[in-house]
Amino acid sequence: MHTAAVITVSDSSYRGERKDESGPAVARELELSGFQVVLERVAPDEVKAIRAALREGLASAQLVVTTGGTGISHRDVTPEATRPLCDRVLEGVAEAMRAEGRKQTPYAALSRSFCGTVGNTVLLNLPGSPTGAVTSLKVALPLMQHVLKVLEGQTEHDTSKKA
Numbered sequence: 001m002h003t004a005a006v007i008t009v010s011d012s013s014y015r016g017e018r019k020d021e022s023g024p025a026v027a028r029e030l031e032l033s034g035f036q037v038v039l040e041r042v043a044p045d046e047v048k049a050i051r052a053a054l055r056e057g058l059a060s061a062q063l064v065v066t067t068g069g070t071g072i073s074h075r076d077v078t079p080e081a082t083r084p085l086c087d088r089v090l091e092g093v094a095e096a097m098r099a100e101g102r103k104q105t106p107y108a109a110l111s112r113s114f115c116g117t118v119g120n121t122v123l124l125n126l127p128g129s130p131t132g133a134v135t136s137l138k139v140a141l142p143l144m145q146h147v148l149k150v151l152e153g154q155t156e157h158d159t160s161k162k163a
Helices: 020-033 046-061 079-086 091-103 106-109 132-153
Strands: 003-009 036-043 063-067 115-118 121-126
Touching: 003 106, 020 036, 020 063, 036 046, 036 115, 046 079, 046 091, 046 121, 046 132, 063 079, 063 132, 079 121, 091 106, 091 115, 091 121, 091 132, 115 132, 121 132
Parallel strands: 003 036, 003 063, 063 121
Antiparallel strands: 115 121
8 A cells, every 4th residue: 555645735724714625635535546644734835834744745655745836826836845856757647637627627727736756756736626636636646556666666567558
């Protein structure tokens, strides 16, 4: 069983002004997909605070998922906090999430969601809305299962699946 950490990035949830709905929705979806959620945190929209939460997740989980902070407002800095920590960028994961999101709303094209690896761990940024976060996660999860296997050294490809 793979482990996961969920970090909600939201000023209002961090201050207790709004209930976090995205983080718990993401955690439920991860658990339904066979992940053990070992950490859940809420961080403010501040690069240093997000990086501290990401580092905590990196120390405890194989998949670290954020929700929130991927839009275009000045406070949306999750990708900026995430990207410098990564060894490799997985552009196609974010592209697939945006493509699926555009089926629901044209604004999904504005998402700056990001995915990359840090050693044997994957960092995945999801949108902040519960629906957008879960929709994006459902697109990414089959890819994450494969990525985690490869990072663990299982490099043989399943030839029964279409490329």
